[in-house]
Amino acid sequence: MAISGLNCSRWVAGIGAGFFAFGAVAADLTPAPAAPVAEEAISSPSPWQVRVRALGVITKDDGSIDQAPGIGLQYSDTVIPELDISYFFTDNIAAELILGTTYAKIKTDGLGDIDVGKAWLLPPTLTLQYHFTDFGAFKPYVGAGINYSLFYNQSDKAGFKNLDVKNDFGWALQAGFDYMLDEHWGVNFDVKKIFLETDWKVDSSPVGGAPLSGKAKIDPWLIGAGVTYRF
Structure with a gap:
């Protein structure tokens, strides 16, 4: 029973590490929000x-x-x-x-x-x-x-x-x-x-x-x- 519990703990820890690594990779792949682009002022002549x-x-x-x-x-x-x-x-x-x-x-x-x-x-x-x-x-x-x-x-x-x-x-x-x-x-x-x-x-x-x-x-x-x- 002790051995089985140890193996189970290692299995759970492995899965957790895998999810953590996947999250880190996904974070790296998520595009950064685009920087705001200043609107070009369009000047129109006076009437x-x-x-x-x-x-x-x-x-x-x-x-x-x-x-x-x-x-x-x-x-x-x-x-x-x-x-x-x-x-x-x-x-x-x-x-x-x-x-x-x-x-x-x-x-x-x-x-x-x-x-x-x-x-x-x-x-x-x-x-x-x-x-x-x-x-x-x-x-x-x-x-x-x-x-x-x-x-x-x-x-x-x-x-x-x-x-x-x-x-x-x-x-x-x-x-x-x-x-x-x-x-x-x-x-x-x-x-x-x-x-x-x-x-x-x-x-x-x-x-x-x-x-x-x-x-x-x-x-x-x-x-x-x-x-x-x-x-």
Whole structure:
């Protein structure tokens, strides 16, 4: 009985040693937990963008005087500073609002180019644009929208008084491009065509104070170049 008990103890001890060795091997084979991987920060550009441009305003010399058929109007061209603000709804779709002010000198055309007066013009223009994104740093776009032209600080020349050019809506078409130098800064070239025809009137002293009236068809080209900043 003593011998049998000793053999049994040795058998149990052997089994225990075997399980211990198997556990040690299994522990060595268990893969270590993966180290946490830091998530790469993905920066997306701000939807806001601003541009500052030098803008040439080139008008169409067209218009009419109701009391003098065959006599038209002409207007002066100007160069002005201009600010625009854009908001990108997606990478491709954006809205742009341009802000700037200019003036136009008004003359008769076909009647000895008589100076009639001068009117300042604030033409805020809102366009909806499509931006092409397949050309790297070169980012062309096209747009269309609406303009509302406000005429203010109107003055008349000798022989005329009470010049009044009416505020009015017009349509706008646009094409241009940004060339981005880095994530934020770029250069811009932009062309807009505004279709603007409005009513005007003035009292005319040279013909006995009789009022003159008609249509002023200005239809300006807005040609600009400047700097782009994307927030």
